[in-house]
Amino acid sequence: MLNNQAGIGASGELDASGRYRIESIRTGQYKVAIYREPPPPSLGPEEPQRQSWKLDIPDEYQDFESSGLSATVNEGENTADFSF
16 A cells, blocks of 8 residues: 555555455555565475465456555554455
């Protein structure tokens, strides 16, 4: 998430189901991009099982300018769900 006016951003890691959580973020209007991490070189037993790279996210949503996604963050708990 990117707030150009305030010059701040925040991010959260996607899980295998596409859910995310951002623990701390300032109020305001944010542009949103949803992107996956590149596949890990190996997933040994001591490495966390990051599954976000398996999600099928169209390229246009992986860029703040082309995604067309935005979210308003208010005081308190917020929910921002995105469908594509």
